[in-house]
Amino acid sequence: MRSTAPPAPPDTLDVRHLTVAYGRSVHALHGVSLHVPPGRIVALLGANGAGKSTLLRAVSGTLPLHNGAVEGGSIAFGPTVLTGRDPAAAVAAGVVQVPEGRRVFAALTVEENLRAGQLGTARRSRAEARATAERVYGLFPVLAERRHQAAGLLSGGEQQMLAMGRALMARPRLLLLDEPSLGLAPQVVRRIAETVREVHRQGTGVLVVEQNAALALELADHACVLENGRVRLEGPAGELSRTDEVRRLYLGEEPGSENGPAAAEVRELARWAG
Ligand SMILES: Nc1ncnc2c1ncn2[C@@H]1O[C@H](COP(=O)(O)OP(=O)(O)OP(=O)(O)O)[C@@H](O)[C@H]1O
Numbered sequence: 001m002r003s004t005a006p007p008a009p010p011d012t013l014d015v016r017h018l019t020v021a022y023g024r025s026v027h028a029l030h031g032v033s034l035h036v037p038p039g040r041i042v043a044l045l046g047a048n049g050a051g052k053s054t055l056l057r058a059v060s061g062t063l064p065l066h067n068g069a070v071e072g073g074s075i076a077f078g079p080t081v082l083t084g085r086d087p088a089a090a091v092a093a094g095v096v097q098v099p100e101g102r103r104v105f106a107a108l109t110v111e112e113n114l115r116a117g118q119l120g121t122a123r124r125s126r127a128e129a130r131a132t133a134e135r136v137y138g139l140f141p142v143l144a145e146r147r148h149q150a151a152g153l154l155s156g157g158e159q160q161m162l163a164m165g166r167a168l169m170a171r172p173r174l175l176l177l178d179e180p181s182l183g184l185a186p187q188v189v190r191r192i193a194e195t196v197r198e199v200h201r202q203g204t205g206v207l208v209v210e211q212n213a214a215l216a217l218e219l220a221d222h223a224c225v226l227e228n229g230r231v232r233l234e235g236p237a238g239e240l241s242r243t244d245e246v247r248r249l250y251l252g253e254e255p256g257s258e259n260g261p262a263a264a265e266v267r268e269l270a271r272w273a274g
Pocket residue numbers: 022026027028046047048049050051052053054055066067068
């Protein structure tokens with residue numbers, strides 16, 4: 001008789017031995033395993049081309065949009081198998097990706113963009129939908145002020161907030177974020193980081209890809225460093241940020257230095273986070 005595996009705990013992302021290729025020649029991930037426990041923040045770090053976006057795309061079901069495909073391994077969110085499923089299946093399971101490059105519907109208003117975030121999710125009453133929108137406006141008051149404006153007129157930072165807000169309208173159990181701080185001013189980055197924390201406090205898990213390693217390690221409970229499509233290092237974010245390798249390669253510090261630029265940034269973030 002075959003033994004059956006115990007049911008996966010709810011809201012846990014479980015990626016096992018994942019192998020992904022684009023076409024026949026680009027092998028982007030080679031047997032990557034990663035775990036996001038319920039309600040935790042996990043950061044994915046790594047150099048350009050390491051495979052971070054590929055991993056997020058595989059989880060959100062958007063790989064085929066980039067001509068990529070899962071060639072081996074598995075992805076599950078709780079009891080739901082997501083391997084090779086489409087984005088609608090991921091959203092229905094509670095896994096929602098903030099689109100890369102903060103894509104918003106430029107011609108639609110802020111409010112209409114937020115409403116679009118509910119498409120494909122379980123039907124809700126109007127009162128529930130309104131309450132979710134008010135929660136998003138509470139997180140990003142600037143969106144409330146601009147609710148009747150075309151999204152294309154927002155600044156880059158406001159568009160990032162809208163892209164996040166739209167993802168939150170689906171009431172995700174796991175939010176996938178691809179470089180949320182890219183190209184944004186420090187103050188806006190702080191606002192975004194604050195929101196990630198707030199979303200996390202409200203019980204949503206977060207898997208975040210971030211070039212700003214100091215920010216990612218400050219935000220995350222756990223971090224995973226990818227190198228050439230393989231997991232190179234992983235562990236509690238606090239421990240990883242103290243390893244010589246991470247300090248040298250991702251935080252731009254000389255090992256042993258407490259005064260590098262990233263160390264200053266971590267201290268500044270810690271001060272701001274209270
Ligand atoms: N649509 C695609 N078609 C072909 N190859 C791709 C495609 N997207 C990514 N790749 C390749 O897959 C590998 C992993 O890329 P990926 O974008 O996942 O890395 P990344 O760690 O997110 O890097 P970056 O920080 O530069 O976005 C790289 O070799 C990249 O060139």
